[in-house]
Amino acid sequence: MIRLFDALTPVGEMRVVGGAVRNTLLREPIGDIDIATVATPDRVARAAREAGFHVYETGLVHGTLTITVAGHPFEVTTLREDVATDGRRATVRFTDDWEMDAGRRDFTMNALYLDRDGSGFDYCGGYQDCLDRRVRFIGDPDQRILEDHLRILRFFRFHASYGTSAPDPDGLAATRRNKALLANLAVERVQHELMRLMGAPGAVDVIAILADEGFLLPFLKPPLAPRSFRALARVEAAAGRQLAPVLGLTALVGFDIDRFEKAARALKLSRKRRDRGLAALNASRDMPPRSAPHVRKLLYVHGAQAFCDGLMIALADGVDIIDVPRILAEARNWQKPVFPVSGNDLLRQGDTGGPELGARLRRLDAAWRDSDFALGKDALLALDRAHLEKDG
Template sequence: MLRHLEDAGIRVIPTGLSHGTVTAVLDGVPYEITTLRRDEETDGRHAVVAWTRDWAEDAARRDFTINAMSLDRHDGLHDYFGGREDLANRHVRFVGEASRRIEEDALRALRFFRFDARYGNGAPDKAACEAVSKQLELIRTLSAERIASELLRILAGPRLMETITAMSRVGLLQTVLPSPDTASLLRLLNCDAPCNPLLRLFALCRERSSELAGRLKLSNADGAKIEAWASDSPALHPDASDDDLRRLRVLQPLDCLMERSWLEQARRVGAADPDWDRFRESLQAMPQPEFPLSGKDAIAQGVQPGPGMGAWLKTGRNWWMAKGCLPDRAACLAYLAAHR
């Protein structure tokens, strides 16, 4: 396969040779190509595979019926487990025995709910839910990174509350998250907040949000967002004045302020609210204020570099913010000259 692709002038990336997978890049678009396989050994996390030429054998190792279909070069559909009917009925179902599929790879428990959140309709498959409820200890052995990746995908699903409720009912949600609060998540969703999986995760675990980054091994950037969302400072109020809005723009990045506003609306109101909508519109429309003084101004006024300069600039900035971030450079210099 590698030779044929390279002979055709197609760039090939060996993304997973041990699993028989390469990525072909054609016109800038990546295509994953995987050799037919069968599982030789499984331990709930990783599989030892062998190659095969049997398409049905390869399909039998897939997780869900809707993922076990294939299309040949003559547009012939090969459906060994009723995936086409399940897809038409929006029914997510394991191939074969659900418990066995999860024993082979515990991540499939979370994948089941991810696919159900996106494609499902009605109650999740009963056999799958029963199998998940019996494999919670195995699911605990999954790496934090794999759990986090699936959770964030689940939280982007269009039928989220149905899925999260089902996960809670079988004990999966409590297995992978610290004290999840589905009611808090529902309040955020009822506000019609934009789809933000990390924000939804925070709402789901707000009371123990300080544990999230470490427990799920989130990135430093995501951990910093969660820390900022958990803070009550600067305070947000839907009746904020223009002076308040300018101060907010100085104290925190706009995207963080917008995200925190949805969390505050969820906490205080738990529904759509025109006052909070106006607050966000005004916040976005407010130009970003810039403190007009710098170290060069301090030196020009005879202030030497060091702690004294920092104190001089801080005094000026505090006064400027108290005045609604409106005074210009001359006004700030005049104030500092009068208060040295």
């Protein structure tokens, strides 16, 4: 980052802004580092290229460039003010006024700046709000929401991530007054916020508000099950696991496969997320494991991830499962055994290919699983020969 400051400071003052400053104060992990500057994008780009950095015009219409230094990306954005907003996008113009740039941001804790020397700049009271872990809109909450409707969900997501007490009453009241505006948003933006929210430390109480007060009606049809979400979060925490957002969604729809599939389509979940949710729900239907061999059989059938996810769902759904820590430990150390028989092995024993060959393989696979994977190749081929002789 020092190299970036060295290259860009000559064309205009620059400061670190937003999440990196906030998370430093909160002693939270720092992700992306965003930079604000008074220099216009063209001057920033020219100086960065002259320094040998790669420049990508990722958000040029809003004054944002992504600059990579030694493979690490930094977003560098020119100070700006809103000219017009419609709740989904904004038209901006550049400025050199730091306080004006701060005033257009969403929450006070996101409007903190830090210069190269470590001096901090706080125009909106964000420093104290960070110390108090209070998520508070800058200025008039209703106006901030009208500028960008997604800030309703961001308010809840930030509170779930960083808040420690009840939500800021003024902010909460504004989200309630304006919740109908969420229907105007692109579902992809909603999904992004909702998934991040579900994985946050304080998601349980926030999800209860969103579900009970109809914030999610444009995207998830009732009834929703915040109690199931709470139960899943509790068993995941007891198991030392972090709640995966997609599993939170399975809970929110009451662990119902059909409703999960509808929710996945409504929220346009990625195939990877949708498949994980479906695999977990299907695995949960086979719970509880009845014995150590049954654990291994279910691991083979569902795979370790789906097995563990399904175990957590079953626990949250009231299934009585004993010795969960031992089961999870076995799942973590489990390596899928290799079925010792191939189709060619069976063809050499007689009969032809086609559907019957597949049926023979499935029959032997089932016998192998039932033996706790103890039957070897010779024993399995002997079973196959016996079956052929019986049918013949």
